[in-house]
Amino acid sequence: MIDQTPLFAKLDRDAVLAETVEQLCAQDACEASWHRISRDQPLPSLDALTEVVGLLRAVLFPGFFGPQDVSERTMPYYAGSALDRVVKLLSEQINRGYCFVCAKENRAPCSDCESRSEAVALEFIRKLPSVRELLAADVQAAFDGDPAAKSPGETIFCYPSIKALTNHRIAHQLHHLGVDIIPRIIAEMAHSDTGIDIHPGAHIGERFFIDHGTGTVIGETCVIGKNVRLYQGVTLGAKSFPKDDTGGRLVKGLARHPIVEDDVTVYAGATILGRVTIGQGAVIGGNVWVTQDVPAGARIVQARASEQLYISGAGI
Amino acid sequence: MIDQTPLFAKLDRDAVLAETVEQLCAQDACEASWHRISRDQPLPSLDALTEVVGLLRAVLFPGFFGPQDVSERTMPYYAGSALDRVVKLLSEQINRGYCFVCAKENRAPCSDCESRSEAVALEFIRKLPSVRELLAADVQAAFDGDPAAKSPGETIFCYPSIKALTNHRIAHQLHHLGVDIIPRIIAEMAHSDTGIDIHPGAHIGERFFIDHGTGTVIGETCVIGKNVRLYQGVTLGAKSFPKDDTGGRLVKGLARHPIVEDDVTVYAGATILGRVTIGQGAVIGGNVWVTQDVPAGARIVQARASEQLYISGAGI
Amino acid sequence: MIDQTPLFAKLDRDAVLAETVEQLCAQDACEASWHRISRDQPLPSLDALTEVVGLLRAVLFPGFFGPQDVSERTMPYYAGSALDRVVKLLSEQINRGYCFVCAKENRAPCSDCESRSEAVALEFIRKLPSVRELLAADVQAAFDGDPAAKSPGETIFCYPSIKALTNHRIAHQLHHLGVDIIPRIIAEMAHSDTGIDIHPGAHIGERFFIDHGTGTVIGETCVIGKNVRLYQGVTLGAKSFPKDDTGGRLVKGLARHPIVEDDVTVYAGATILGRVTIGQGAVIGGNVWVTQDVPAGARIVQARASEQLYISGAGI
């Protein structure tokens, strides 16, 4: 390393700074980098959304997250103050999400963004009781589905499946209410924490469980029934991406991911691609690759024995 | 998006809040959601456990984590104050772990929980020197096993394997001492950070190394020998989950994961399921699927050539 | 659990602490644990590097990260103060990286470390405009490549690919400038966040995109062309690790990872091992295993049909 020293002539620190700042802030450099930002339309804030999700988690699973010595009778105080703050923060972020899209599309500014954003945030708040019902069923499913789980509460604390589904069921509601970009950010927070990547658009039924979960991907147009169980490394993806007539840009928004019916189990590493249907109660084995419909009750496994070479240790 | 506006009638913010809070805090809603919490038995705290693991990491790898300009002679000051705090925090969390289980089982309150919790925390502290010996050997194994590693210290800083094993060897000690739920939480912290999911119950021998690691899963009843090396995406899992006689609930706690003997290597994406034994020195190739015993010294690879279709690019 | 109580005799808290501290701080214990630290050569600081990467992210994608209401005309203020701080923090960390290596190799102390460290930090700063150009192209590639992406900006906020590449393109520059260990730490930060593990040594061309990304591994000596797209769980790894003549230690630094030419696509779970070349425009199917060269334009898929057992649901 020492012999590299001559490579580094003594630079003038302030001059390097000045020059680099100038290059980075040149208008065309910024435009090329998608930074068409303005002070009047600040972009969504990761910090604010992190706070929102933390507050919601504390409301949905009181005692497990947030203030710890909440009791049955003090819970309304904590839930009320948390949700009041969620409305405030989330309205602002929803509005920023709209502006983010408007700016991109050079649309005329919509005059009612702010009031609409609060209305949407309130609609979302109203859905929270049903969101919690869904999550309670997911907790039961996680407990029932894993012999290592000693109590449902343990899955609330420790299971990435519950963490990912909490974010998903929040993000999915916001997606359903037409909120732009914010749901994606919330989904990606869970992806970063758990390795489980669920697009907010995916429809997921009751009692869903993903064991371990790292590397599992669930695409935007998936439709998943009740009582479905996945393992780590499962992909519910798209097979191909049609391009538009101009030949260049992908057609966005088509139904292109699997339909998974009730009671299906998909083992680790399996890959299911395209708008196929996995029939009720089917079992997809580990590492299996599926690109066609699977009938209800079917069981698909890899014929592993035939494809592995068994080499006795002696000759290695 | 603009045309959706009519969907959102102007809601009364305070009324929505009040109504939602009432629904979320209704007694049956809470019970259905596993929130049988009480102010006298607060649940374990993720923040406290995060601080505990951070303090232990600083004690186990001084200088790498925690105060950075510790010297040989000032180390006792830092180690002593850190461990004093660990005892305090961990005793409290261990006790909360007991209460968590008691509450679940509606057991009579155990009168000696607090003193027992501190005793267990102290037993744990006594094991730290041997925990560090194990981790030092893991560091050496990581350095020896990866040509990209330039020094053992680099693996302490950068290798998810070392991070995951630090949490595991801590969690495993606590699990061995009969601590409830806390070990699972500590294990899941590492899973979230590294993508490596090791159940605290797994027995792992000296000089263990997982390269890259994302997606690797090691089940509760695994027994892993010395000098074993895994890669990313490896599953050491269970094959099936027997249900109890009543036909509904999983039987919990059975030995259902693999035994991996000394000197075994398992390449990326391999899946080993059930209570099988991988004999000493065996090599399991990438993406291989194993559900039966493998003799010592064996080498198993996929017969890839035969199963892939090679299509020249011309016709696509 | 209650019956375990007798196992835990009442320990003297202070005595346990004193004894454990003594054992942990004994000289040989420390040396065995790689802790040859000194107060005059503090180790690199994860906190400082986290701040550096956060500041750089704010400079590279202003408005998306860091201060949110930056405008075109105030940007120089924010960029300038952020980069001034980066120079200060990074110079110090680069120097610690040198010392880290020197200490390991028992080299004589290099007299010019500090000035050399600042020179390198300044060289790095000068590369930032070109780093941003590369990242802007990566953003465009992510948008073009994923039908679920609604705008390039969305990929800056939410796509692990962009997060991982930001760290990589920073780390790669530092690696190229001969900085020790710091690039690895920066790469591992992204690995922890995204599940994407890219070694700082890897050469990656323009318009690179990794969809979903969890579990993807790109090795130290990879060379990746322009316009390449990977999916989750892809491994670009080494096939075997030659040991040196003494028979024990791995030979470090050899070119041992794939060359991936322009316009290649590698689907989820595929594994490419060794110094093989994937020719321009080739498509590697999901879960395919490649250890030999693939010609330009080729398409390789698994012959799935033949290897899966289809079992009708009736008989299960």
Place this chain on the structure above:
Amino acid sequence: MIDQTPLFAKLDRDAVLAETVEQLCAQDACEASWHRISRDQPLPSLDALTEVVGLLRAVLFPGFFGPQDVSERTMPYYAGSALDRVVKLLSEQINRGYCFVCAKENRAPCSDCESRSEAVALEFIRKLPSVRELLAADVQAAFDGDPAAKSPGETIFCYPSIKALTNHRIAHQLHHLGVDIIPRIIAEMAHSDTGIDIHPGAHIGERFFIDHGTGTVIGETCVIGKNVRLYQGVTLGAKSFPKDDTGGRLVKGLARHPIVEDDVTVYAGATILGRVTIGQGAVIGGNVWVTQDVPAGARIVQARASEQLYISGAGI
């Protein structure tokens, strides 16, 4: 300065540390320094009490302090969660106050300290509505009494009188409930912030106002009526401290401070010492020194003219 260098022989840093630590931690050194502390009876916490007072201030003056966009209908959520936390923190601190006194007096440990502490904290909570009534009247008095005040709200934000009285009325309640030491700590917080030193024992009637306030002292056994106004630098103190029969120790707790009846005004710098009575409506002029009773309606001023030497500027 440079010539002092020889004074400082090169000291061994670690040796100095070790030696100093040993001296500071020697048992007799600690005892001489009042540090008869034990881990089971931690001392009161300034941080916890700071949080308590902050929460109370937000409850007593919602919107001015604490969450800022509280509305009439969300106020119960914020007040409830704040007071729930106050009960928890304050119970603990009250208990520590008891232990602090017990330890000092070597009393037998009182078995019911914890339950008694919570009972006292709850009694205190019940007094809060009347505490707020008093403070509302103090706010009105401050507005009425200062021509520079433009609104009552301004005095809540900016007037040291209101800050000091908030702490005092809290501390006085706790004092009245028999809480040890905690009230003194709360009073001293206000003294540090405002320069107004009011002993928690002082009885202060409605509509009290201290303008500017720096340096004003109100002693432990003062009794102050309604509608009293003080200025900065006023002392309501004790004249002499009788010692006990043994001739050495001060007799503690005697009534030794002034009684100030309704509607009295005391201007800046006046000093009133001993158990004298300032009759209703009396006005005590600036810098006046009073050690005897003053009848109702009297007005006392210094005969300044007679005591100042007027020297024309010419001759200086």
Place this chain on the structure above:
Amino acid sequence: MIDQTPLFAKLDRDAVLAETVEQLCAQDACEASWHRISRDQPLPSLDALTEVVGLLRAVLFPGFFGPQDVSERTMPYYAGSALDRVVKLLSEQINRGYCFVCAKENRAPCSDCESRSEAVALEFIRKLPSVRELLAADVQAAFDGDPAAKSPGETIFCYPSIKALTNHRIAHQLHHLGVDIIPRIIAEMAHSDTGIDIHPGAHIGERFFIDHGTGTVIGETCVIGKNVRLYQGVTLGAKSFPKDDTGGRLVKGLARHPIVEDDVTVYAGATILGRVTIGQGAVIGGNVWVTQDVPAGARIVQARASEQLYISGAGI
């Protein structure tokens, strides 16, 4: 203390909370307590103003406060980003100040508050260079006036006079620009820190110095010339407060405080009351009481000798 226990019947914690919250949040209780707050007009924020003053201090005295290794050439980056944030924060606070007054007066909402607030904030920013010139002269005056000061820089770091004047010169500008309440809050911050209470309305000339300063009060309508020096405990106050014709309310805003001409010195504890003029170069001795004009060049001292009783120690 122990015998007080019976006083405290066991209270139901949750019931006490519920009852107290209800009382505190009853509408009339709130109104009586000046809490006519609304979510749409949040009150000024002490935290935001603390940040504003901190940023301004860093801009006015770079290196002394704020980022410490600023250089001549990087100063614009730091000053620019700091001032940009000041504009944002201060505009918001100025607007809240207007609303605070409007709400009080039940005025119709002014439609242009927001734009006017930013305009005022920008006018304020433009005054900063002249504010700094004044402060630089104050620094020189502090150094010249105190034999204990070893350098001007020392007075920037350590002298309450400089701290108080920084806040005052900021607050006075805002007051001059018609900003409501915010200047008072900024002034009170300095009062709390230094014990020096300067009303934002006071006009203070160049090279002003207050030594020690605790307890010094400078009233709203004071006019102070150049080169004036005060000591601790000096009052420049009002003599009486005329009430309006209705006989009840104080007339607000009249000129009622002293005029202090150039080169005057006022020693510790002196009190000057009413709209009197202290002529150029006059010296007011310690503890002197002045309620009439003092001619230029005069020197007033207390005739101390005549008023003190000298009692030899023997007879006490």
Place this chain on the structure above:
Amino acid sequence: MIDQTPLFAKLDRDAVLAETVEQLCAQDACEASWHRISRDQPLPSLDALTEVVGLLRAVLFPGFFGPQDVSERTMPYYAGSALDRVVKLLSEQINRGYCFVCAKENRAPCSDCESRSEAVALEFIRKLPSVRELLAADVQAAFDGDPAAKSPGETIFCYPSIKALTNHRIAHQLHHLGVDIIPRIIAEMAHSDTGIDIHPGAHIGERFFIDHGTGTVIGETCVIGKNVRLYQGVTLGAKSFPKDDTGGRLVKGLARHPIVEDDVTVYAGATILGRVTIGQGAVIGGNVWVTQDVPAGARIVQARASEQLYISGAGI
């Protein structure tokens, strides 16, 4: 307020910023404002010194400040780690203090500043046991001297006298060791908190107590004996400041403050000016003004009766 609107023409925010930044950063503007700063000689840091004093307070009064559940046997861990950090921080700050003076005096850089700074910091550490002895005696004096104090420990928690003396006895040691400016900053921290202004140069004997303390000032060259007690508002100051032969600048460093012998009491508001001696056991009454020597055992009080006008209330 509304009619002022026209005053504020719509300003261009960015232009105002740019212009103001330019003016503030112009070289002559900076020089006039004492900002001869350089990146290589950063100024002392208030934050670092605040941390230093906090750590020292925790070491001097363990349990009262800092970690609260320290026990006799764990105290060495806490003291050791705290002092190790103090050495590091304080060495750096001492060095900055030297540079601060050097820069001012344009002295040649002293080559040994860094090593000298650490040597001084270590000398200071060695004095801590004797500093604590002094403070323990001050605590006893506070308890003995105030009938409102219920225990010595209470004075540690609540008495500004102890807080101010802790800072003073630290600052005085540093002053004695020739440290520049740092002692003044530490003294001013206490002044801001307590209103007690003690110059680090003052010599103060054992068992010193200041009751209430707001506004008390103790000058640089004071010499105070044992067992001295002061009250609030006492000034031990200088009478006049001789200027040097050039007629302009104050002569700095002369002995110009009082000598106060053992067992003296000075009541509130008394002023003692110049190099006078207050003899052993003398008592100086409240508000008395002393500019000449006072013999041992004397008692001086104001002849208040003669100077106050008593006006019966009727005629007011």
